[in-house]
Amino acid sequence: MTTLVKPSQLPAWVNIESLLPYIGTILLIVGASFTFPQVLSIDYLSQQLQIAAFLGILAAGATLVILLGHIDLSVPWTLNGAAIVATAMAGSGNEILIACAIPAALLFGAVVGAINGLGVTILRIPSMVWTLAMNSILLGISVLNTGGFNPKGESSATMSWLASGTVASIPVAFLVWMTISTALALLMMRTGYGRYLRSIGFNERAVYLSGVSTKTVVTGAFMIAGVCSAFAGVMLAGYANQAYQSMGDPFLLPTIAAVVIGGTSILGGRGGLFGSIGGALFITILNSILSVMQISDAWRSIVFGVIILAMLLFQTLRKRG
Numbered sequence: 001m002t003t004l005v006k007p008s009q010l011p012a013w014v015n016i017e018s019l020l021p022y023i024g025t026i027l028l029i030v031g032a033s034f035t036f037p038q039v040l041s042i043d044y045l046s047q048q049l050q051i052a053a054f055l056g057i058l059a060a061g062a063t064l065v066i067l068l069g070h071i072d073l074s075v076p077w078t079l080n081g082a083a084i085v086a087t088a089m090a091g092s093g094n095e096i097l098i099a100c101a102i103p104a105a106l107l108f109g110a111v112v113g114a115i116n117g118l119g120v121t122i123l124r125i126p127s128m129v130w131t132l133a134m135n136s137i138l139l140g141i142s143v144l145n146t147g148g149f150n151p152k153g154e155s156s157a158t159m160s161w162l163a164s165g166t167v168a169s170i171p172v173a174f175l176v177w178m179t180i181s182t183a184l185a186l187l188m189m190r191t192g193y194g195r196y197l198r199s200i201g202f203n204e205r206a207v208y209l210s211g212v213s214t215k216t217v218v219t220g221a222f223m224i225a226g227v228c229s230a231f232a233g234v235m236l237a238g239y240a241n242q243a244y245q246s247m248g249d250p251f252l253l254p255t256i257a258a259v260v261i262g263g264t265s266i267l268g269g270r271g272g273l274f275g276s277i278g279g280a281l282f283i284t285i286l287n288s289i290l291s292v293m294q295i296s297d298a299w300r301s302i303v304f305g306v307i308i309l310a311m312l313l314f315q316t317l318r319k320r321g
Helices: 016-033 042-067 075-090 095-099 101-121 127-146 157-164 172-190 192-209 214-240 249-261 273-292 297-320
Strands: none
Touching: 016 249, 016 273, 016 297, 042 075, 042 172, 042 192, 042 214, 042 249, 042 273, 075 095, 075 101, 075 127, 075 157, 075 214, 075 249, 095 101, 101 127, 101 157, 101 214, 157 172, 157 214, 172 192, 172 214, 172 273, 192 214, 249 273, 249 297, 273 297
């Protein structure tokens, strides 16, 4: 009987890479407080948790795909498409369509994820190429549907509450993010699917030879990532009270950065959701501080790119060591 090969690694919560973004976040806040004391206020920190939730949900789904050794570049327009679907239905005035707005958006994300997974597993096209093409297709469909203008529609009360509501002064968006991350963490740690997913990133051939349907596992991960992207789109539409063109574009690089900064290997098999949570917090605080300092978007992109490269270099050197 063939034994399933499992990657030898420490649990995510004791992995040094997964702790780095939390340390970095604390240092950023403390360092910025000397120049901008308001960063230590409860209102500021609560707002950052709310904003981090959008990125964190995207990073949670992306973590599963990257753990496989793949990447999903269709995040921007999966998010955008789901927001358009949700706001179009929510703004229709029909009670049934309003009630179905969020489920329909999540279904849209699952379908896009399934197409991504099937393209990667059955057609054997590299995930980077396939998902980038899907992103372009979704962009084209959106432009044809809206004529290049901002789509009509508005968010529902539920969407606005998910994005901007509070429970005991805690942002609902943050609670939703933690709920999703906890559910996915349990999926990864307590189920056979989670063990197979991590093992595929470590050694896909060994998992396949053990009798596991690797195509099902990979497609499932892309579907989860698609649903997470769609959920983030729903919440962003609720935050802005509408969908708008290219609302997902600014999130692609930060999503990948949050996952990589959190210690998940871009080659797969190593990392976890705990680190991605820290990565999302770090990116959000860093972006906020750069905004306060009036740093241009161009320089922010450069900073994110440098951070990703530095983290990849750190992972490579540590692996060699």
